[in-house]
Amino acid sequence: xxxxxxxxxxxxxxxxxxxxxxxxxxxxxxxxxxxxxxxxxxxxxxxxxxxxxxxxxxxxxxxxxxxxxxxxxxxxxxxxxxxxxxxxxxxxxxxxxxxxxxxxxxxxxxxxxxxx
Amino acid sequence: xxxxxxxxxxxxxxxxxxxxxxxxxxxxxxxxxxxxxxxxxxxxxxxxxxxxxxxxxxxxxxxxxxxxxxxxxxxxxxxxxxxxxxxxxxxxxxxxxxxxxxxxxxxxxxx
Numbered sequence: 001x002x003x004x005x006x007x008x009x010x011x012x013x014x015x016x017x018x019x020x021x022x023x024x025x026x027x028x029x030x031x032x033x034x035x036x037x038x039x040x041x042x043x044x045x046x047x048x049x050x051x052x053x054x055x056x057x058x059x060x061x062x063x064x065x066x067x068x069x070x071x072x073x074x075x076x077x078x079x080x081x082x083x084x085x086x087x088x089x090x091x092x093x094x095x096x097x098x099x100x101x102x103x104x105x106x107x108x109x110x111x112x113x114x115x116x
Numbered sequence: 117x118x119x120x121x122x123x124x125x126x127x128x129x130x131x132x133x134x135x136x137x138x139x140x141x142x143x144x145x146x147x148x149x150x151x152x153x154x155x156x157x158x159x160x161x162x163x164x165x166x167x168x169x170x171x172x173x174x175x176x177x178x179x180x181x182x183x184x185x186x187x188x189x190x191x192x193x194x195x196x197x198x199x200x201x202x203x204x205x206x207x208x209x210x211x212x213x214x215x216x217x218x219x220x221x222x223x224x225x226x227x
Binding site for chain 2: 006049
């Protein structure tokens with residue numbers, strides 16, 4: 001079964017609104033979670049690393065004021081796309097790694113964001 | 117030059133064929149190598165995970181890593197229509213480090 005849950009799976013909203021996406025680790029506590037963005041027929045691009053209890057680490061070129069990340073607990077990280085515009089439409093995917101396992105990151109099922 | 121190169125395909129094979137998927141990379145510090153399968157509008161699902169060079173087999177799947185050539189492969193035996201998906205290679209320097217993905221290869225297995 002899924003070890004990382006992402007919600008919502010699909011959201012459509014008007015330009016200018018803010019959208020929050022949740023990522024939960026179900027069977028383990030994750031001090032670190034990752035947020036990716038994927039355009040159609042392209043690979044996953046890491047946007048930021050979410051650290052529990054501290055500020056997220058953003059990749060070069062990612063606007064931290066645009067994509068707000070909060071990792072308030074060991075099982076929940078949220079990504080908020082602020083003042084979303086059509087160019088923010090994309091597939092957003094989170095991942096987390098179980099520190100008690102040697103397995104690499106497990107991914108959520110993604111959130112399809114469509115900005116009208 | 118991208119850190120990880122992967123032919124996007126598409127690759128179309130008949131059911132029962134052996135499929136070979138490959139990635140090359142440029143960063144010699146990569147130590148962990150993964151293959152993920154991604155169905156349309158879903159998140160990537162971990163298929164195989166290898167540390168350093170060598171082979172690893174799991175059912176119909178075999179992963180190979182050749183660090184001297186900076187080349188990794190995934191073989192799928194007796195391919196099935198349900199194997200039709202996009203296959204992403206990924207790698208990292210450390211076990212907890214960020215993953216660098218290939219572009220993904222779209223595979224179609226025809227009945």
